[in-house]
Amino acid sequence: MTHRQVMQSLTGLLMGMFVSILAGTVVSTSLPVILSDLHGGQTAYTWVVTATLLATTVSTPIWGKLADLTNRKLLLQLSLVIFVLASAIAGFSQDTSMLITMRVFQGLGAGGLTALTQIVMADIISPRERGKYMGLFGAVMALGTVGGPLIGGFITDAINWRWNFFVALPFAVVAIILIQKTLHLPAQAKRKVSIDYVGIVLLSAGVSLLLIWVSLAGNQFEWASASSFLMVGGAVVALIAFVFVELKVSEPILPLTMFKNRTFTLSVVASISVGVSMFGTSVFLAQYMQLARGANATQSGLMTIPMMAGLLIISTIAGALISKHGKWKAIMVIGSVLQLVGLFMLGTIHFNTNFILVSLYMFILGAGLGMVMQNLVLIVQNAVTPKEIGVASSGIAFFRSLGGTIGVSVLGALMGTKVADLIGSKAAEMQSALAALGEKGQAIGAALASGNIPAVHTLPDSVRVIIESAYGDAVAHVFFVAAPLSILTILAIVFLPNLELSNQTRDQRAKSDSEATSQGSPLEEAEHILVDVSEASVAVTPGAEELTARR
Structure with a gap:
């Protein structure tokens, strides 16, 4: 394909990516406001994020396998429709249960967009040339990841948070039309299709039970309890049965033979810890900005720009260097080290840390993720056979989402416990501050006792500083605990085979x-x-x- 033909084919794909990113990020800075309005607590906050990640995790390998079996263009459009319709319905949520349910359907659509975008790229762009187009993907990601929180914050402050879920609709319509008109993929050979329905059910049941247990244990029931035993036991049985099924069926959802490929196996290990870093920081940084620094939704979006700038600028430069020289390993090793350094430094922040330092730490983490995240998919696509590209790409995305989902759930539970302990240690100060406020103090105390997440920027200074201090130290504790996982990423990338990048498309x-x-x-x-x-x-x-x- 000529550069012009590639650009025409990428138009609809880029718009679809933009819609998916925008619909996901536009609510990130608004979640504290949304949960406050719908009377949700820290558990609901974690579940609003976890529900989408859970559905994305479970559905990604299924979309990837379907892409190897049937029309990828149609699947891309279908996933886009599911994603945006769920977003629109979420805008009418009356309680956290309805919002979480719609976030599940958003995750199903996002799983398709996550897997299919990478698969379709392999159809039309060779691994060696893909770096040249990273600038375009970087620009689209910039509009979605940086513009989304800003748009969401502005809409929340100026109109109402519900409009965050409607803003992607016109873009989605344009994306579907563009994909239909401009995306031209090579025709697939006709063959008999065999879909592994039993594998789909077992994988969904096993992963869902495991992730739901991680989310609820410690809050709804004890870690060592009958409920924990039943859920973990059920998850283990389902996943063992899934392994046996995958070894027998002709078209497995996740071919276990893929793990004989050293590049795929090590990339899976690296993707798990990358998922924790990527999803965890996006969730907990928003809480840090609003609950530890008293920012409103719009300000919170502006304050996370350094991390997104690091991710987008450095990923674009890294992609151009890989395309020019064909060398990827040194870039990815440096990126994995920066990921570790960024997380560790964010583990040292407090509610009153100089924001220039916080911005520097966010930029370093973003730069590390930008050098590693997309390139893991690139080198796996380069290392497997053409017929395995779909399932291999979705496999990496699956384990990245799995790591992110487990990470957000565990770290969210850890943060909730830490916040309660820190506020409890300052109970005397809090009681004194509330007593000085009279009836207003009693109302604030009742709201805090219910476990709901407060709108910190509206609180009186005497109470606000206690809440900000607790959340600031709790978020830092979460990052400090997550940092050692990045050592796994460094080791996995160091031992990856240094294969030459192909100049051919799929x-x-x-x-x-x-x-x-x-x-x-x-x-x-x-x-x-x-x-x-x-x-x-x-x-x-x-x-x-x-x-x-x-x-």
Whole structure:
């Protein structure tokens, strides 16, 4: 494909990415306000995020496998429709249960967009050339990740938080039309399709039970309890059954043979800790800005720009360097080290830390994620066969989402406990501050006792400083606990095979492999040539009778 053809095909894909990012990030700075309005606490806050991650995690490998079996263009449009309709309905939520339910459907659509975007890229752009187009993806991610929180914060402060869920609708309509008109994918060979329905059910049940247990344990029931035993036992049984099914079926959802590929296995390990860093920081930084620094929704969006700037600027530069030189390993090792440093430094912040320092720490973390996250998918696509690209790409996204979901759930529970302990340690100060406020203090005390997340920027200074201090130290504690996981990313990337990046797209590689198979191996070709030469020499060499006659 020419550059012009690639650009035309990418138009709808980029718009679809923008819609997915915008619909996800536009509510990030508004969640404290939304939960306050719907009377939700820290558990509900964690579940609003976890529900989407859970559905994304479970559905990603399913979308990826379907992409290897059927029309990827249609699947992309379908996932986009599901995502945006769920977003629109979420705007009418009357309580946290309805909001969480719609977030589940958002996650189903996001799983498709997450997997299919990477798969379709492999159809039209070779691994070596993909760096040249990272600037475009960086620009779209910038509009979505930086613009989303700003738009969401402005809408929440100026109109109403419900409009955050409607803002992506016009973009979605345009995206679906553009994908239909501009995205032209190579035709897939017709073949009999066998969908692993049993595997889908077992994977969904096993992962869902495990993640729901992680989310609820410690809040709804004790970690060591009958409920924990039943949920973990059920998850283990379902996942063991899933392994047996995947070994037997002809078209497994997650082929276990993929783990024989060293690049895939190590990339899975790295993706798990990257998921914790990526999803965890996006959730807890918003809480830090609003609950520890007293920012409103709009200000919170502005204050997270340094991290997004680090991710987008550095990922674009790294992509261009990889495309130019074909070397990826040194860039990814540096990125994994920056991820560790960024998380560790964020683990040292307080509610009153100089914001220039906080911005620097966020930029470092964003830079590290930008150098690692997308390139993990790139090198896996480069290392597997063309027919495995779909399931391999979705596999990496699956484990990244799995790590993020478990990380957010565990870290959210840890943060809730830490906040309660810190506020409890200052109970005397809090009682004194509330008593000095009279009836207003009693109302604030009742709201805090209910467990609801407060709108910190509206609180009196005497109470506000206690709440900000507690949340500031709790968020820092969460980052400090998450930091050691980044060591896994460093080790996994160090031991990745340093394979050369291919200059062929998925379709070109498939045709090359097919031609090579039909022509036989180089050894077989050499044998054929020797036989042909031998026969030719026999044909032109005079026999004994012919020589006698000549004499």
